[in-house]
Amino acid sequence: MSKIKVLAVDDEPYLLDLTKIFLENDPRIIVDLAGSGQEALSLVGTTFYDCLISDYQMPTMDGLELLKALRSSGWDVPFILFTGKGREDVAVNALNLGASFYLQKGGGVEAQFTELANMVRRSAEIYRSKRELEESENRFRNLLQQSSDFILIIDSEGFINYCSSSVKRILGCCEEEMLGKNVFDLIHPGDVEEMRARLDHVKRNERRGDPVEFRMLTASGECSPMEAVGSNMLNVPSVEGLVITVRPITERKKAENDLRESEETYRTLFEQSPFPIALCALDGTFVDVNEKYLQIAGTKKESIMGKGAMELGYVGPKDFHIISEAFLDGEGVIDQHPVDIGSPGGEVLKMLLSSRLIKYRGEPHIINVLNDVTDLIRAQEALELKNEELNEERNRLQMITDQSPGVVYQLFLKDDIPRFIFVSKGAELFVDVPTDKWLNDPSWMFDRMLPEERDRFLEAMRISERSGQTCRHEFLLRDFDGTVRWILNTSSMSQKRDGGTVWTGTLTDITERKRSEDAVKQVNRQLSLMSSITRHDCLNKIVATEGYIDLATKGIEDDATIDLLDKAQRSIEAIRSEMDLTHDLQELSDHDAQWVRIRDTIPEMVSQHPVRIPEALHQLEVFSNPMLPKVFINLVDNSLRHGVNATDLWIEYAEAPEGLTIAFNDNGVGIPPTDKERIFYRGYGKNTGLGLFLVREVLKLTNISIIENGSEGQGARFELKVPPGSYRFTDLQ
Template sequence: MMISVLCVDDEPNMLYLSKTFLEKTGEFVVDTASSAQEALTRLQQTEYDIIVSDYIMPVLSGLDFLRILRKQGNHIPFILVSCRGQEMEIVEAINDGLSGYLTKEGDPAYNFAMLSHRINQVVSLKRSEEGWKESEERFRFLYTHMAEGVALFTLIRDENGNPVDFRFEDVNLRYEEIFNYTADMVRGRCISDIIGYVPCLLACSSVVESKTPIFFEKFLKRPSKYFSISVSPWLETGFAMIFSDITRRVKAEEQLRETSEYLQKLITHAGTPIIVWDKEGNITQVNRAFEDLTGYAQDDLIGRTIRCILPEDDTERLFSIIHLTSLGMHLESTEIPVRIKTGDIRILKWNSANIKDNQGSLRATIALGVDVTREKELEEENATAVFQLKRNLAELAILNDGIRNPLAVILACAEFQDETSYPRITHQVWEIDKMIDQLDSRWIESEKILKFLEKHYRIGYTGKSGKYSESSDLDQVSG
């Protein structure tokens, strides 16, 4: 980075030589002024890294120029060029903030080389000081306004070198807010004087000795909050203690744990069978109702594939339906039979939900089953009864026709009987015919009842086998 220099001298030749030599090095950009007054004007218009001024000048000397600058609060590096015999004035100038001085006597080339070296030296030091000061200010700002409370301590030892206490050196604003102690209240005092005891003495002394930080979490009665605390070495005999308030996180974790325990109890003690499997189809949890239904203990099932509870003759087809949940789909009143420990089959209607992690990835599926085995048996019995009723009605219709035909023959034969027998025979025929009419009426009413049951209660057969027609398995799996 180029160094900007303002050279001030009342001799034009010296200004020319100074500018020429310094700029020839490629390190400097040089402006010139023939008097201190002109230099003051230039300083109002341009910023420079350093001033090189002759000591003896008319009106205002180099020393006068320096004093004016310092009085104005301008601390720009300042090198004074003087002649021999002016050492007392130079000492006085140093007291006024002079950065360095050189003499004009001797070899000019050597003098200008020394001037170049001295300018570099002074400006580098100034820039380092400014950088250090800027870093310190940034650190102080960050330290003061940190979201965490910070306290700086010095470890106190007894005459035998054993740690006995630690002394406050400083605290930041957040520490003051957390503990309600201002920096002025604690600075220079031992912590035992403030709170009545020395917390974590051995741990903190080990940090000072080993120069290795430690971290822990602790509940502090004052201010009745949870903190994550880090202790780090600071200087030779001190340490920094940083307090992060984690009360909200701890309470959220406690609430989450309580909620999880509540849900776990709810699942465990629910009266409906519940099973959980991972995305590979391995069982991770069952509740007591599921144990009661199947006869398997939870330990018998955890870690095993869900295939182990499916009927052996239809395992893969049913597993393919269940495995659709790993693709994000879920079961909706899907009938899936379960093989219990005795080998018997129970039919359950399953509804499932997918469990996802914070990133939205599937972790597991939880399914709730309703045992509809008895319901299916009753449906089968109802269907059998309806089927038998339909068959009886059909046979009754045939029987009615079968009875009427012989009656017609009997009535025709009665024509050939004597007058005494004919009326009695015809009377009986008509009585039988009335009963057949009543049977026809009851048959029609029975047909209406069957249609009503089929329409409103879905009772009916699809074929001679007596099996119900059912929707496709995939129709009962939703995305």
């Protein structure tokens, strides 16, 4: 027990000293002294005392005035009036004003002060007990007011006799409003029956301390989840009721719902994850795995629970040791660690393992996520092998390119300005231009061309870009010494970028070939001239011979002689026919192949008979002999002469990787299967004209083939096969 602090007040100093001496003989008592009431008031304002002893008769302020002043200020410390006055009215007034004891001075000093010390101890003990009780009540009251719970005391029928003030914060109504209400009227109807049953248990002192959840109505009329615990104190005199502690659990229920939803979400993610996931204890035994892991393992969940990956043969001791070391070194973290996992089929799967240390049901566990990269690694290996093959192919192509007699190039064309971005090693040998000038000077090649050659060069590339066909263009290029050479450009557009086009192709020197062609043409012209002179002379002699035969026939009546003259005439006509054929063949050889526009043949073709022609063919050009228009005219004439009842003529076309097919059709009688090839034989048929024999010869000069592919009785169908690079579609008008 702490020491008792006493303030003694008296206007007689010797009495104060004497009081201090006697009282402090008890080591538990400490005495302070004050010579007047005013001084005492000053001291009690700054110092705590367990008891105050005061004389009655003092100047300025007597003992009763001091007591009255202290009690008016709320000072409730025990007050002992110690006075020489023995008047009864003083004692009564002192006790009425709140004095704890009244002690009259006189008699034996030791006995008197012993009694005073007893009074001090008793009053201090009572005061301290009172204060402790008040503080305890205040603490309890504050706890109740600030508590997240509220307390009800109800009778056996459920009527509320007491309610703690914290109900205001929880239900929104004050305790006075709760008194007298029946607690079941505040409970959700759906929970009343259960709460009555639980209250009966409390009455019978059964299931003590078991909480029960229910819904309770608030002042706003809403239902709030609560949890209650009841205690039977009906037989406790100071209570005489059932004590119910009620706690709101809205936040807890929300947390429980959130936790349940979170667990459901993570369980769904766990089960539906495309990655194998395993939850393991710290010793490596399986606690849970998802469906993807079971697919990889090829087993059922119950077969692996409680067992380890090494025990099941999924990983070997070496890998298990490496993984364990990596996990410890990473302080409970593994990221993308390569590991081999054995599958039931004996295949070794390449995996990347990521692990984390987590809390599961309050205990440390390891969550392992596997990423199957077996297919990725195989793809990478296949890609590396393909890259090696591509490198080998690139090296072979580089070797071929470097050894090419011409120039292999890539060219970027923008705004009609060509810029080389790659040239093969033979570029410097091809023309007297160093490689850096090929690549850095975009104008050098055009500067070496004749102006008209530049326009034709660009136009050929534009036509190729529009048609999608390979560009084949011959042009003249001047050497540094002024020598002019023929160059063949063969190229294709490979891509579009940066507002221009990229072309890949070759430049080939065809000067010698052109010279040879010119020489052949010169010889052909000489042969043609000689043939023309010879043919002219022969025709004159044939005409003279026919005249003589005609004159001889008129003067002879002998049938045998006339028969001989007829045979001679037919021989002369055969000679004339052979000479006409040689003339036609000569005419074919006199013309160079060139781009022929199909639309140029349409007017003359349609003039013989209406022919249905696709609009796209108006933009078609074919690299062929200039006599190509006569081919189509001959086909129209052939249908009209031999189709018997042909009334509809039309042309179709189709593109394929192997080239372009142009089909000429009619709805006539068609051609028998036995004659499909014979119609192209020399001398087949009886009519004059170009004939299908010469049609095939004309087309054959530029590798264009022709066959008859119709059906007898349904019409003829002549199909012309034009190889790739020998046709193009243009938008020229």
